[in-house]
Amino acid sequence: MLLPSQAFATRRHFLSGVGLFGLASTLPTNLLSLASGRTVPVGSQSHAVPGSAIKNRAPLAPSVFHLLPLGSIRAHGWLDQQLRTQANGLSGHLDETWPDVGPNSGWLGGSGESWERGPYFLDGIVPLAYLLNDSILKTKAQRFVDWTLDHQAANGMIGPASNNDWWPRIVILKALTQYQELTGDQRVISVMEKYFQYQLAVLPSRPLRDWGRFRWQDELLSVIWLYNRTGSAPLIDLAHLLHKQGYDWMAQYANFQYKSRITREYLKLNAGNGLDDLALATHGVNNGQAIKTGPVWSLVSGSLADRSAALKMISELNRYHGLPNGMFSCDEHLAGLDPSQGSELCTVVEYMFSLEQSLAITGDPSLGDRLEQLAFNALPGAFTDDMWAHQYNQEPNQVECSLHHKPWVTDGPESNLYGLEPNFGCCTANFSQGWPKFTNSLFMFCGVQDNDRQDGIVAAAYAPCEVRTSLRGTAVHVLEETNYPFHGRVQLTINPATPMSFPLLLRIPAWAAGTSISVNGQSLPSPTAASFARIERTWKLGDRVEIAFPMATRTSRWFHDSIAVERGPLVFSYGIGEDWVKLRDHGMTADWQVFPTGQWNYALSLDSEFPAKSLEVTETEIGEGPFMRYHTPVQLSVKARKLNEWRADDGAANPLPQSPVADDQPEETITLIPYGAAKLRITAFPRCKT
Ligand SMILES: [Zn+2]
Numbered sequence: 001m002l003l004p005s006q007a008f009a010t011r012r013h014f015l016s017g018v019g020l021f022g023l024a025s026t027l028p029t030n031l032l033s034l035a036s037g038r039t040v041p042v043g044s045q046s047h048a049v050p051g052s053a054i055k056n057r058a059p060l061a062p063s064v065f066h067l068l069p070l071g072s073i074r075a076h077g078w079l080d081q082q083l084r085t086q087a088n089g090l091s092g093h094l095d096e097t098w099p100d101v102g103p104n105s106g107w108l109g110g111s112g113e114s115w116e117r118g119p120y121f122l123d124g125i126v127p128l129a130y131l132l133n134d135s136i137l138k139t140k141a142q143r144f145v146d147w148t149l150d151h152q153a154a155n156g157m158i159g160p161a162s163n164n165d166w167w168p169r170i171v172i173l174k175a176l177t178q179y180q181e182l183t184g185d186q187r188v189i190s191v192m193e194k195y196f197q198y199q200l201a202v203l204p205s206r207p208l209r210d211w212g213r214f215r216w217q218d219e220l221l222s223v224i225w226l227y228n229r230t231g232s233a234p235l236i237d238l239a240h241l242l243h244k245q246g247y248d249w250m251a252q253y254a255n256f257q258y259k260s261r262i263t264r265e266y267l268k269l270n271a272g273n274g275l276d277d278l279a280l281a282t283h284g285v286n287n288g289q290a291i292k293t294g295p296v297w298s299l300v301s302g303s304l305a306d307r308s309a310a311l312k313m314i315s316e317l318n319r320y321h322g323l324p325n326g327m328f329s330c331d332e333h334l335a336g337l338d339p340s341q342g343s344e345l346c347t348v349v350e351y352m353f354s355l356e357q358s359l360a361i362t363g364d365p366s367l368g369d370r371l372e373q374l375a376f377n378a379l380p381g382a383f384t385d386d387m388w389a390h391q392y393n394q395e396p397n398q399v400e401c402s403l404h405h406k407p408w409v410t411d412g413p414e415s416n417l418y419g420l421e422p423n424f425g426c427c428t429a430n431f432s433q434g435w436p437k438f439t440n441s442l443f444m445f446c447g448v449q450d451n452d453r454q455d456g457i458v459a460a461a462y463a464p465c466e467v468r469t470s471l472r473g474t475a476v477h478v479l480e481e482t483n484y485p486f487h488g489r490v491q492l493t494i495n496p497a498t499p500m501s502f503p504l505l506l507r508i509p510a511w512a513a514g515t516s517i518s519v520n521g522q523s524l525p526s527p528t529a530a531s532f533a534r535i536e537r538t539w540k541l542g543d544r545v546e547i548a549f550p551m552a553t554r555t556s557r558w559f560h561d562s563i564a565v566e567r568g569p570l571v572f573s574y575g576i577g578e579d580w581v582k583l584r585d586h587g588m589t590a591d592w593q594v595f596p597t598g599q600w601n602y603a604l605s606l607d608s609e610f611p612a613k614s615l616e617v618t619e620t621e622i623g624e625g626p627f628m629r630y631h632t633p634v635q636l637s638v639k640a641r642k643l644n645e646w647r648a649d650d651g652a653a654n655p656l657p658q659s660p661v662a663d664d665q666p667e668e669t670i671t672l673i674p675y676g677a678a679k680l681r682i683t684a685f686p687r688c689k690t
Contacts, residue, residue, distance in 0.1 A: 052455070052470045053445035057228050059236070061302045064363025065444040065458050067356070068469050070181040075131060075439045077464030078483065078626040082380075083435055085625060087132055089387030090420070090589060091432040094121060095140055097587035100425060106160035107172070108147050114160035117429040118144060119171035124432020126175050130182045131436055145179050148172055149187045156198025158191065166212035166219075169195070173222035192226050200238045208245040210275045214286045216246030217293040221357060224299055239300045247281065249290040250297075250309050256316040258282050261336035264410055284330020285426075287317065288347040292354035295361040310358040314370065323396050324556065324564035324683050325381065325571055325675055326373030327351070331393045331408045331415065337559040339684040340407050340652045342393025342416060345382045345427035348374055349434040356441040359460055363446075365530055368507045372461050372569035375438045376485045380627040380676030382431075384418050388589045390431055391416050392423035396564075396675075396683035397653045399576060401594040403583075404651035417583065418679070419591030443467045443478065446505055456503035458532065462490055471502050476539075483622055485569045486633035486674075488551035491544065499540040505532040506547060511568065514550040519543065553615040553636060555606070561659040562684040563604055565615060565636060565672055572636055572672035573681035575629060576600040596680055601647065602640040602670055603661050603686035614638055615672075627676040636672040641665040641688055653682070660689040 053066035075083050086092070095101045099112055101121040106114025122144045129137035152158050159169055173192065180188035208216055220242055227235040262282045264270060273279055280286055294309025321328040321336060323343065329335035331342035352374050359367040382394045391401070393408065393415040403413045415423040442465050447455040455471045457478060462485070467478040477495040484490055494504065508515050510530040517524045517533060520543060527533035535545070553567045565572040577597030582590050606614040616637045623631035641663045647654055675683055 060299045062449045063361045065360045065446045072469045078622050079463045114162045116168045120429035122175040126178045127436035156194040170219040177225045214247045214280045216242045249293040253313045259320045262333040282333040284347040288350035292357045295358040325378045327378045332410050339396035342395045346430045348378045369509045377571045377675040379434050389418040399653045400651040402651045406650040407652045420586040458505040488549040490547040494539045494543040501538045503536040516548045518546045553612045555611045558684045560656045562656045563687045571675040573675045573678040573683040575673045575678035576680035603643045603688045605639040605688045608690045629677050632673045632677045640670045659687040661686045
């Protein structure tokens with residue numbers, strides 16, 4: 001398959017590829033058709049030109065950025081490979097092999113699973129199906145959508161009649177809003193209006209409880225989405241009622257108390273207190289979802305303190321539970337700083353979704369840094385290369401994936417197996433949203449209220465893709481060619497239908513001091529790290545923006561002063577030799593244990609003053625897949641010594657010894673690979689005394 005850099009090696013080929021190239025007399029016609037919203041051929045696909053983003057309607061506070069209407073962004077290159085791998089794997093076939101989302105699902109009118117799993121599945125396969133223009137996957141999604149839209153109760157309630165829990169409805173609303181943006185299906189608007197009227201009337205006597213009470217902010221997103229389209233005043237009342245009944249996450253983090261590993265005894269889980277406030281307030285997925293609470297609520301409250309609450313939450317989680325893969329520990333409750341603790345896959349994808357929404361509302365570039373760190377490390381790290389199997393819990397120092405109890409705080413012995421539904425099936429249903437929603441967040445819209453002269457485009461995160469949107473009624477196409485995050489060069493080709501002035505904002509990560517940017521070969525002043533660089537000019541067809549991120553290696557400090565190695569947004573691990581042993585066949589897939597075939601107990605031997613000097617980088621082209629264990633597009637080599645006293649117990653690496661460590665073993669050179677490619681790995685290393 002041709003990567004974009006090969007396919008569009010010349011401008012002529014590029015223009016041909018996006019349907020803009022032709023005889024001089026046909027060019028304006030094509031461009032006019034882009035601007036007027038007709039469909040135009042692109043390769044073998046057709047695209048309707050998407051509209052522009054919808055700004056918040058008064059009295060909602062303005063967002064700094066907005067997500068582009070779904071359908072605006074298409075993946076290219078390695079990201080397209082990744083989405084196709086996902087669709088060819090468990091995501092695209094889950095309904096064929098897992099009864100919980102199969103033909104007997106309650107969300108298809110059957111008597112089977114009727115709670116969160118159908119909605120979770122839909123929340124991921126709707127964007128995946130449309131990103132890939134995959135007709136089979138669209139048909140699968142449509143069945144769930146149609147059943148939900150066609151079976152609304154007379155009073156307005158939606159979903160299977162066998163339960164009336166608000167929580168799974170919160171998830172189906174997220175899926176329906178995406179579907180509506182992609183298809184324009186007006187049934188969604190009327191069903192949501194009627195449902196919200198019903199909920200507004202019923203909530204006072206049947207309030208939010210357990211999961212729904214702790215995840216109310218996800219429903220608020222859908223309420224705001226509908227309000228921006230209809231302006232119906234009772235939706236603002238509903239927003240206030242959700243806030244009033246929902247758990248007060250801002251208060252939890254204003255005075256954060258959960259600073260160490262949360263145990264079963266502390267939660268009194270054995271007494272059946274799993275849905276008590278204490279258990280739900282320290283639950284990983286709930287906290288991942290909660291990160292968006294402040295920014296989303298700030299749209300209603302107008303409070304800047306609410307808007308910045310996401311940063312405070314992330315900072316507290318990082319301080320007391322942070323792991324070098326960008327996650328916080330949660331197996332299944334907050335689990336402290338030891339990198340042998342795990343993080344649940346649901347939390348990874350929900351944290352990503354929170355970051356995407358929070359970045360759009362606040363415009364804070366650090367949220368984009370964190371989003372990339374999760375997308376390029378923790379997300380692929382939890383899957384087999386073919387995405388037919390996943391983990392429930394992943395660990396940064398993961399020396400064995402086998403049936404064991406240690407170190408999980410509250411989870412079961414299958415938690416870090418790769419399989420169909422290790423430990424519990426929530427992640428099986430929920431993981432599909434990770435890559436598609438990330439793809440849909442690569443570019444965003446920026447603008448100010450009541451002044452469309454400031455409307456512009458934001459590169460919020462980087463990966464190969466193309467964007468089609470419109471600004472002030474003019475179609476704008478942007479092609480992003482890059483092998484980021486493996487390599488540091490990003491090229492954007494800007495194609496407005498007619499020359500027009502607008503701002504282009506480029507996220508400059510905090511690690512990227514020294515980034516250089518040029519437009520059509522002319523260098524711009526060096527941008528500031530941890531900011532958005534703003535380029536405002538009259539853009540014309542084929543303008544080229546080149547960004548060179550400095551991909552210097554760097555080290556970060558973790559548990560017991562251990563060291564992790566990073567380069568750009570990638571975290572690097574020592575990939576331990578893997579022996580995959582099938583535990584059982586499981587439908588169309590299987591459950592796997594993975595045992596180490598060699599030693600892993602290395603301490604890094606680094607230059608004490610300039611640790612990065614001790615790391616040598618090798619870059620190669622991206623092969624069959626970006627996170628394949630045996631063909632990683634970037635590798636580092638570093639000196640290390642075995643540390644005999646550091647061992648494993650019951651399948652988990654014992655706590656790292658306090659660094660620096662004295663070590664008399666001979667020095668070796670070891671290779672580090674991207675975290676996502678190493679299914680057994682050491683990511684936080686002891687550091688040798690020098
Ligand atoms: Zn889960």
